[in-house]
Amino acid sequence: MPIAAVSSRMLAVTEEMRAVMDFAQRVLEGDGLGPDACDFMFGNPQEPPLRGLVDALVRHAEPQDVHWFGYQKYDALARETVARKLSETRGRSYEPADIAITAGGFGAIAAALLAVLEVGDEVIYPRPGWFAYGAQIRGAAGTPVAVDLSPVNFDLDIEKIAASITPRTRVVVVNTPHNPTGRIFPRAQLDALADMLAAASERHGKAIYLLADEPYARLVFGANAHISPAESYPHTLIAYSYGKTLLAPGERLGWLALGADMPEADRMRLREAVDIAQVSHGWAFAGRTLQRALPDLEKLCIDVTALERRRDRMVEGLRAAGYDLPVPEGTFYVIPRSPIPDDMAFAARLAADGVWVLPGSVAQLPGRLRISLTANDVMVERSLPVFAHAIREVAA
Numbered sequence: 001m002p003i004a005a006v007s008s009r010m011l012a013v014t015e016e017m018r019a020v021m022d023f024a025q026r027v028l029e030g031d032g033l034g035p036d037a038c039d040f041m042f043g044n045p046q047e048p049p050l051r052g053l054v055d056a057l058v059r060h061a062e063p064q065d066v067h068w069f070g071y072q073k074y075d076a077l078a079r080e081t082v083a084r085k086l087s088e089t090r091g092r093s094y095e096p097a098d099i100a101i102t103a104g105g106f107g108a109i110a111a112a113l114l115a116v117l118e119v120g121d122e123v124i125y126p127r128p129g130w131f132a133y134g135a136q137i138r139g140a141a142g143t144p145v146a147v148d149l150s151p152v153n154f155d156l157d158i159e160k161i162a163a164s165i166t167p168r169t170r171v172v173v174v175n176t177p178h179n180p181t182g183r184i185f186p187r188a189q190l191d192a193l194a195d196m197l198a199a200a201s202e203r204h205g206k207a208i209y210l211l212a213d214e215p216y217a218r219l220v221f222g223a224n225a226h227i228s229p230a231e232s233y234p235h236t237l238i239a240y241s242y243g244k245t246l247l248a249p250g251e252r253l254g255w256l257a258l259g260a261d262m263p264e265a266d267r268m269r270l271r272e273a274v275d276i277a278q279v280s281h282g283w284a285f286a287g288r289t290l291q292r293a294l295p296d297l298e299k300l301c302i303d304v305t306a307l308e309r310r311r312d313r314m315v316e317g318l319r320a321a322g323y324d325l326p327v328p329e330g331t332f333y334v335i336p337r338s339p340i341p342d343d344m345a346f347a348a349r350l351a352a353d354g355v356w357v358l359p360g361s362v363a364q365l366p367g368r369l370r371i372s373l374t375a376n377d378v379m380v381e382r383s384l385p386v387f388a389h390a391i392r393e394v395a396a
Contacts, residue, residue, distance in 0.1 A: 009138060016134035016144070019362045027356065038355045038379040038386075040371040043332065045247045047376050053246050056296040061289045068288070073275065074101050075291035081298050082255050090228060092260035098267055100274045101286045101294065104252035105215045105241030106132070110284065111256050112211050112237045113140035113171065114277035115270060121170040123211075124161060128154075128365035130179050130213070143168070146364070153326070154181040156189045158196055165200045165208070172197060174229045175213040177220060180335050180363050180370045182328020184220065187227050194233035207235045207266070215241040215254070218301055220330040221308045234261040237270075242294075244332070245301045247374060253290040253297070307332055310373045314380055321388035322395075332373040335365060339391045343367055346394070355386045 014021075027033065027041070039046060063069065079096040086094040102108040113123065119141045125133040127146040134144040147160050161172065174193070176185045193210075201208045212229040217240065220226050230236035236259035243249035256274060258267050278284045285291075311334065315327055318336050325336035338346045338360065347359040347369060360368035375383075 009141060012138045013135045016138055017132065020131045023359065023362050033356065034354075036354060036382075038375060038383040040355070040357045040373075040375050040379070040383070042358065043244075043249065043372045043374050045249075045374055046379060047247075049248055050246060050300055050302065052300045053248055053251075053297060056293040057251075057289060059296075060292040070288075072288055072291075073278070073285050074099075075288070075294070078291045078294040081295040082257065085298055086257060086260075090231065090260075092231070094257060094260045097271055098258040098260075100256040100278065101291050102239075102254045102256055102278065103284050103286050104243055104249070104254045105213070105239055106136070106254075107252065107278070107281075107284050107286070108239035108241065108254045108256040109133075109136050109211065109213065110140065110281055111274050111277045112209075112239060113137060113142060114281060115273035116209055116237075117142045117170055120168060122166060122168045123171040123173065124164055124169060125173040126156070126175060126178065128180060128360075128363055129173075129175060131363050133173060142170070145169075149178075149181070149183075154178065154183040156185055156193060158189065158192045161193065162196050162200070165204075167204050169200070169204075169208055170206075171209045171211050173211045173213060176229070177216040177226065177328075177330030179216065179331055180333045180360075180365060181326070182331045182333055182335075184224055184226065184329045185229075187232070190227060190229045190232040193229070197233060197235075201235070210236045212236050212238045214238055215244045216331040218245050219304060219307065219332060221304070221311065221328070224329045226330065230257075230259045230261070234259055234263065235266070236262070242297055246297060247302045251290060253286050253294065307373060310377060310380060313377075314371065314373065314384075317380075317384040318387060321384070322391050323387070334371045334373065335360065335368045336371070337368050339394050341367060343369055346390070349390050349394070350386060353386045353390070355383045 078101050079099040082099045083094040083096045117140050122143045122145050123137045124145045124147050127148050137144040145164055147164050150157050197208050210229050210233045217226045230238055238257040241254040258270055314334050323336040340346050343359045343361055347357050358370040360366055363370050
């Protein structure tokens with residue numbers, strides 16, 4: 001009997017996701033995640049959702065006519081809300097027609113890649129980085145090219161990015177604030193990147209797009225401020241997710257914005273391409289209830305001050321126990337160095353005592369751990385003695 005064929009592209013996507021899939025499967029098949037477990041792994045909420053989120057979903061789910069749940073690609077008010085907010089906060093004039101409402105950040109990135117990539121085109125992305133970049137690039141028939149951040153402070157390495165550009169390079173991904181390091185790339189680095197990309201685009205005769213992945217744009221600490229690459233480089237597409245600011249990653253709502261400084265002719269071509277990308281990707285528009293709720297949800301955000309206090313407490317406690325880690329400027333992660341080279345083994349040691357973290361090897365950060373501060377304060381306090389005991393044990 002003939003063997004059933006499987007898409008080689010999906011097999012490649014599977015391999016890109018293999019480490020995180022295997023880790024997640026081991027966790028789900030185990031029995032350690034009981035009611036007292038401290039879950040610092042994937043950024044899932046560990047506290048009740050924002051009341052305003054619940055109220056908005058309930059309010060906008062109530063039908064007002066027979067067409068309430070009918071087909072619709074974009075809600076006009078949702079697009080206007082995003083365009084107005086971007087214009088107010090970023091000093092540029094964004095048009096509603098340049099905003100695509102998507103099924104979360106995944107959907108925004110997918111729409112951007114599908115809209116601009118030819119088969120085999122190369123997409124440069126940062127390493128360490130979000131564990132799904134490679135999978136999404138291969139899913140859009142592109143070729144992922146990982147470029148390491150500076151090992152000292154996790155800055156962009158402009159020279160390495162420049163050396164990685166070829167005639168097939170079509171997109172460079174910049175994630176700021178950066179997952180998992182919490183680094184906010186300064187304006188000087190983004191300006192240098194923009195100058196280099198402009199020169200490379202001219203040299204190869206086709207625009208290289210910059211995809212600014214910005215789901216943590218509102219989750220910044222202290223005197224830090226988010227700086228968008230779109231302010232430095234005209235051919236930028238901005239991807240955003242409400243899953244982080246609302247701490248509701250299961251409600252798939254986000255947007256993709258075309259850079260306000262992009263030439264009008266280019267924006268006109270991209271508008272239709274992004275629209276059709278979402279159609280071809282399985283009608284990947286956000287659901288109507290979420291789109292109607294977006295103007296209310298745009299006003300909401302988790303308590304960043306409380307998140308900063310949690311960051312400070314975790315950094316203080318881990319450093320006191322002997323861990324080496326930087327202080328993140330944004331996002332909701334901290335990345336201590338594993339006290340032994342095998343971060344997978346050390347994560348398993350912590351899990352044995354009910355503290356679950358993401359091994360750095362899963363997030364292209366071998367030798368470190370990624371700890372998500374979406375855990376609640378009780379979990380933080382309960383975990384710190386476990387962290388302290390574990391590092392003493394391996395040092396003995």
